[in-house]
Amino acid sequence: MYKTLFILSLLFSTAFSKSIITVTHPVQEYFIKKIAGNEFYIRSVFSKSHDFEFSNKRLINKLSSSKYYFVLNLPEEEEILKLFKKKNKKLKVIDITKGIGNLKLENGKMNPFVWMDPLLARDFAKRIYEQLVKIQFYNRAFFKENYELFLDELDTIYLELKKRIDNSNLYGFFAFNNQLDYFAKRYRLDIYHRENRRLHINEVSKVIRFVKREHIKHIIIAKDSDYTIAQSFSGHINGKIVEIDIYDRNWKINMFSLIRGITNF
16 A cells, blocks of 8 residues: 555656756746746756856756757757757657747848837747646646736836836937847837947947937947947947846846946936
């Protein structure tokens, strides 16, 4: 009898043990936990707790040992995927941006940064919810309840951000990448893409005239990028530099921090 009880308890604990999901960036953890709570162990490739290097075999083995890898369709994931699949042939790769958004990059590929639009973030959350249900079907009711509450929260966030923008004198901003294309489109802001380089002396007067005409005051840069280039650009136009890490774990705080930065001068 004791043997039977032991086997049953072992089977039960195995069936309902936490699955491990590897993600590329901490922002994915925010969305997963909103829906799944603490039902999964989540490991992030890029994290403040460690530096990701291809030579770090111990870290590679740990990250690739998960059953699932939720990807964002980013260029840096290509080499990571090759390595992970080599280590773990049973790894299931799930693109949680698939079918979301319609903006393209200069290379013709789909712009993957859909979570920076609070309304597209609903679709982003839906993709995650659907995958979590497939992984833990027995938790579907719990996931559904959390998911629906999260959708309401996303709607509220969208409206609060919109109100702040509508009550500001913000018309647009400069950016050195395509990370905020969906954000700008959603809030009907003009985004002016610039090469990540210093202005040539013969470009300065033209840019100054453009800034005055279009009422552009802000330059948004990726956190931990080369600040000196943005500083030089800002000095010419008397602008304000706003830093953002779109991969930050606390997405909500990050979005409001962005809004505060670009609606104030």
